[in-house]
Amino acid sequence: MHEWLVEQFAHTVHASYNLAARVVGNHHDALDVVQSAFVQAALHHHQLRDSRQSRSWLLGIVYREALMVLRRRRDVPTAPGDLPDGAQPFADPADVLVQRDLAALIDAAVRSLPESLRVAFVLRDVEELPMREVAQALDIGESAAKMRVARARESLRVALQGRV
DSSP: OOHHHHHHHHHHHHHHHHHHHHHHOSHHHHHHHHHHHHHHHHHTGGGOSOGGGHHHHHHHHHHHHHHHHHHHTTTSOOOOOOOOOOOOTTOOHHHHHHHHHHHHHHHHHHHHSOHHHHHHHIIIIISOOOHHHHHHHHTSOHHHHHHHHHHHHHHHHHHHTTTO
16 A cells, blocks of 8 residues: 555544544444545555545545445434543633533534535534535535535524524
């Protein structure tokens, strides 16, 4: 395998996990999705046409793998996963509590978005991918990606209005 591909895997692990966790909804399945996606990427690395697009290419594979997990478990009820806690060591307990409550509100609002909007939002606003790469990862046009992100942002604004 090419060294640059291994390097891209290393740079994309966090983003891949975040995307997978947001789609599948739990930690263990997200880890499985990332592992499976990276195996698929390694097996099919020759299909990557432009190495500058490797991040969006890898995230596209992660997204498709996550969708396959959802399809396989449609009939199996799953509890929401525990996402990593962002608390800082030695932080003021009151600040930690406020941050945790705010994070829970935002997480619930993001989870309530329809999948197509949620994934576009996570790729653009959480992982900070350029819109062109969001479109590539979702295999849609750039204007459709912009529309999904805009709709997600508006839905979140409405859902969080007066609560934050």
